[in-house]
Amino acid sequence: MAANTSYAPSRLTIDLNAIQDNYKTICDYVSPSRSGAVVKADGYGLGEVIVSKALYNAGCRAFFTAHIDEAIAVKQAIPDASVSVMNGLLAGEETVYKEYNLVPTLNSLDQVKIWQKFCRENDNLPQANLQFDTGMARLGLMPKELDELCEDLSPLDGINLQFIMSHMACADETSHPLNRKQQQEFTKGIARLPKATAMLAASSAIFLGKDWHFDMVRPGVALYGGRPNEDAPNPMKQVIKLEGKVVQVREVNAPETVGYAASYEAKDRRLIATVAAGYADGYIRSLSNTATAYKNEKAVPLVGRVSMDVLTFDVTHLENTANEVKTGDMLDLIGPNHDINDLAKEAGTIPYEILTSLGKRYARHYIGGE
Numbered sequence: 532m533a534a535n536t537s538y539a540p541s542r543l544t545i546d547l548n549a550i551q552d553n554y555k556t557i558c559d560y561v562s563p564s565r566s567g568a569v570v571k572a573d574g575y576g577l578g579e580v581i582v583s584k585a586l587y588n589a590g591c592r593a594f595f596t597a598h599i600d601e602a603i604a605v606k607q608a609i610p611d612a613s614v615s616v617m618n619g620l621l622a623g624e625e626t627v628y629k630e631y632n633l634v635p636t637l638n639s640l641d642q643v644k645i646w647q648k649f650c651r652e653n654d655n656l657p658q659a660n661l662q663f664d665t666g667m668a669r670l671g672l673m674p675k676e677l678d679e680l681c682e683d684l685s686p687l688d689g690i691n692l693q694f695i696m697s698h699m700a701c702a703d704e705t706s707h708p709l710n711r712k713q714q715q716e717f718t719k720g721i722a723r724l725p726k727a728t729a730m731l732a733a734s735s736a737i738f739l740g741k742d743w744h745f746d747m748v749r750p751g752v753a754l755y756g757g758r759p760n761e762d763a764p765n766p767m768k769q770v771i772k773l774e775g776k777v778v779q780v781r782e783v784n785a786p787e788t789v790g791y792a793a794s795y796e797a798k799d800r801r802l803i804a805t806v807a808a809g810y811a812d813g814y815i816r817s818l819s820n821t822a823t824a825y826k827n828e829k830a831v832p833l834v835g836r837v838s839m840d841v842l843t844f845d846v847t848h849l850e851n852t853a854n855e856v857k858t859g860d861m862l863d864l865i866g867p868n869h870d871i872n873d874l875a876k877e878a879g880t881i882p883y884e885i886l887t888s889l890g891k892r893y894a895r896h897y898i899g900g901e
């Protein structure tokens with residue numbers, strides 16, 4: 532039987548207007564450079580196709596995914612968009628790029644040669660991106676491969692380059708020395724390569740300033756409300772609200788304990804609200820005994836371990852107040868008082884992990900995006 536989300540107790544609201552506003556904020560900030568959008572990992576957990584369509588309506592024309600399947604989904608939904616796969620071209624995958632008109636990212640000299648051979652044997656191929664490494668040691672031509680290519684550019688003959696790109700390692704720390712070093716390496720690299728649209732910055736590097744913008748930028752997490760830089764206020768609008776339904780309120784008294792491993796022990800009479808969400812919904816276990824939720828403006832601490840399907844919050848201090856927590860109420864697990872960045876901090880992780888872990892069991896509501 533198909534799942535009927537109308538019975539889902541907890542609710543995830545995704546504000547597509549806020550994503551569009553964040554995209555426009557970035558476009559204005561980097562102008563005259565342009566911006567694409569990174570929509571990999573199911574649009575950072577928010578729904579790849581629906582998010583991409585909203586971004587397209589806001590003017591975005593270049594989309595970036597990690598995997599081919601993700602790119603196919605976006606391309607089929609938005610045929611006139613440029614959709615790039617960033618993880619690289621593996622031998623044998625060339626025909627898929629041709630069939631779906633997707634843009635491969637050539638991440639090594641071997642990949643350049645594979646694509647060149649395919650270009651010689653085929654007409655009407657999509658453009659390709661060239662990525663070289665400037666300090667991440669992950670994807671992209673290694674420095675010695677870049678040198679080899681720049682000494683003899685012939686492996687690029689017949690390849691129609693769209694973007695030349697690299698990726699920053701430490702841009703969320705504004706004063707990290709690698710930031711300037713990577714910017715300089717990228718500037719030197721693009722000067723030695725044929726002219727194509729140059730792009731280096733993702734969310735954090737965008738806010739390092741103009742020197743990092745080149746022709747185009749490719750933000751991901753900032754579009755979805757993630758704070759780009761650790762040491763600066765967040766200029767992005769919050770996109771999601773996550774409300775967890777209270778399914779029971781119970782009294783516990785000292786020395787009773789709450790949850791698995793008895794990790795929380797009541798020192799006196801406590802009121803515990805049990806909420807229908809858990810680690811199976813991406814409310815990760817490291818939030819045990821540390822997270823906060825909100826009833827309107829009032830914070831309530833999570834006590835005990837995060838279970839698979841339920842969370843337990845101490846709501847004692849709200850008893851007999853206007854914000855008293857009752858069965859059937861909704862608590863903001865992520866909301867205006869406590870955003871994805873706050874929850875990530877409590878979990879000892881980054882907002883990317885909070886977003887991409889969001890489970891499939893919530894009732895999802897989308898706002899706007901036209």
Ligand SMILES: Cc1ncc(COP(=O)(O)O)c(C=O)c1O
Pocket residue numbers: 569617698733734735749750751752753
């Ligand atoms: C190559 C590349 N570009 C852009 C992005 C987007 O980064 P962010 O979400 O920090 O904006 C990522 C994300 O991991 C990436 O791997």
